[in-house]
Amino acid sequence: MDTMRDRFIDITSGLLDEDPRLAVVLADISAAGFQKAAERHPDRLINVGIREQLLIGAAAGLAFTGMRPIAHTFASFLVERPFEQVKLDLGHQGVGAVLVSAAGSYDWPAGGRTHMAPGDVALLDTLADWTVHVPGHPDEAEQLLRHAVADGDRKVYVRLSAHQNEQAVRVEPGRFTVVRQGSRGAVVAVGPMLDAVLAATENLDVTVLYAATVRPFDGAALRAATERRADVVLVEPYLAGTSANEAHEALADRPHRVLALGVPRAEHRQYGSIPEHLAAYGLDAHGLRERIGAFLW
Amino acid sequence: MTNRPRTSPSGFGELPGLMALMTGDEKHGPAATSTLDSLWVLYDRVLRVTPETAEAQDRDRFLLSKGHGPMAYYAVLAAKGFLDPAVLPSFGAYDSPLGHHPDRLLIPGVEISSGSLGHGLPLAVGTALGLRAQGLHDPAVWVLVGDAEFDEGSNHEAVAFAGAYGLDRLHALVIDNSSATHGWHGGIAARFAAEGWSAETVDGRDHEALYRAFTTEHPDRPRVVVARVESKNS
Numbered sequence: 001m002d003t004m005r006d007r008f009i010d011i012t013s014g015l016l017d018e019d020p021r022l023a024v025v026l027a028d029i030s031a032a033g034f035q036k037a038a039e040r041h042p043d044r045l046i047n048v049g050i051r052e053q054l055l056i057g058a059a060a061g062l063a064f065t066g067m068r069p070i071a072h073t074f075a076s077f078l079v080e081r082p083f084e085q086v087k088l089d090l091g092h093q094g095v096g097a098v099l100v101s102a103a104g105s106y107d108w109p110a111g112g113r114t115h116m117a118p119g120d121v122a123l124l125d126t127l128a129d130w131t132v133h134v135p136g137h138p139d140e141a142e143q144l145l146r147h148a149v150a151d152g153d154r155k156v157y158v159r160l161s162a163h164q165n166e167q168a169v170r171v172e173p174g175r176f177t178v179v180r181q182g183s184r185g186a187v188v189a190v191g192p193m194l195d196a197v198l199a200a201t202e203n204l205d206v207t208v209l210y211a212a213t214v215r216p217f218d219g220a221a222l223r224a225a226t227e228r229r230a231d232v233v234l235v236e237p238y239l240a241g242t243s244a245n246e247a248h249e250a251l252a253d254r255p256h257r258v259l260a261l262g263v264p265r266a267e268h269r270q271y272g273s274i275p276e277h278l279a280a281y282g283l284d285a286h287g288l289r290e291r292i293g294a295f296l297w
Numbered sequence: 298m299t300n301r302p303r304t305s306p307s308g309f310g311e312l313p314g315l316m317a318l319m320t321g322d323e324k325h326g327p328a329a330t331s332t333l334d335s336l337w338v339l340y341d342r343v344l345r346v347t348p349e350t351a352e353a354q355d356r357d358r359f360l361l362s363k364g365h366g367p368m369a370y371y372a373v374l375a376a377k378g379f380l381d382p383a384v385l386p387s388f389g390a391y392d393s394p395l396g397h398h399p400d401r402l403l404i405p406g407v408e409i410s411s412g413s414l415g416h417g418l419p420l421a422v423g424t425a426l427g428l429r430a431q432g433l434h435d436p437a438v439w440v441l442v443g444d445a446e447f448d449e450g451s452n453h454e455a456v457a458f459a460g461a462y463g464l465d466r467l468h469a470l471v472i473d474n475s476s477a478t479h480g481w482h483g484g485i486a487a488r489f490a491a492e493g494w495s496a497e498t499v500d501g502r503d504h505e506a507l508y509r510a511f512t513t514e515h516p517d518r519p520r521v522v523v524a525r526v527e528s529k530n531s
Contacts (some may be wrong), residue, residue: 061423
């Protein structure tokens, strides 16, 4: 299976051929993959070098002239390092862009904390009107990318990861999908967390909702899934609690409980592999089973 | 929207009177007057943009990066008919379109919202790239930066890239009133020239010198004009 990042490069290279309004701005990351597209479209495939403030500023400038820019690098350098550019050059200037990240929270554990950005979605939550897609499979990444590019001039963040599910879910952008029906509460699995959530809840009488779009947060789907019992577990592949406020807001008019699972805030100063990190965070099937079981029973 | 265009454009001599209508940001007074002559020469003789073409895709773009002390900018926009002089006294008021830093969504003809330093040059780079990608090789992109603003590292990302990329429709105007805390040893123009820009330093109060510097040919490379004015603290 290809990775979401491979798919992003393939799809975006094709979209450059089809859509004269599309421009891609890189900061060295993935430049080799875009080599052929750069030869075909030297004016619309722009690598600014290792300059992430310029990456976002230039994307916004392209949008000023009516282009639809995609800016791409690792999440740490796309959202966190140039955060003020994200806030001002896009939000305050009133223009849109598609930000496509790779490496997310724990994709390269041997790379250590410098290449981990579990706070990216929480940071975007401090700003208005961001759509946030967190696909769990390359097919979903493709669908959501195409949707993001065509999504007018909106501000869209597409969070790609090397951690992915075995199979794609048929998703509708902006909506949660009911993957399993149950009666004793709902577990919301975000993007790459689905396989572990399904394994962890295999013998539990719970609804499993799948979210490949987390902003806007599909509060209506959460309400519908918790009509009989308003207990919610969120399982997110980034900072634990990022969507807790959204869940509380969706259920504000009824007594409810929320358990928010995700990547812990404290720095986990270990190297190793993705599975080792997921296990250490309690986000593998075993860890999830224990915590979800204790909360819902 | 209260800022209707005027019918008869004004001259340079009217600018002090227009600026005097704006009160409340005296702290940034030196910042405002440092830009006055350069802004006037640009809008009066160089930029191909009018209130009627402020949305035209082939207009020249002027991006005020140094948004501090925008009184001279507002005065020039009023003199050139982008802005009704009657709104100038509302400067900084709750429902005024004129803030102590400009907002592009509130004032026709204002290309960027500024205030936080170091954003204009990267935005100008992207604007020049966007015009080039659409085959619009004629419109010029201008960005005004202050010498203290040049401290911000984001400028240096943009200067190095634009020089290497040969963004020849990009123009930077640096207003140098010696306000950078640690100064610029060897001058600011040298920083741009080292990255491949066409660079010139002129007297920022000399309208003819400014005009000549603004209109000098610079094939295949971006252009910077450093306009030196009296020191902020003099």
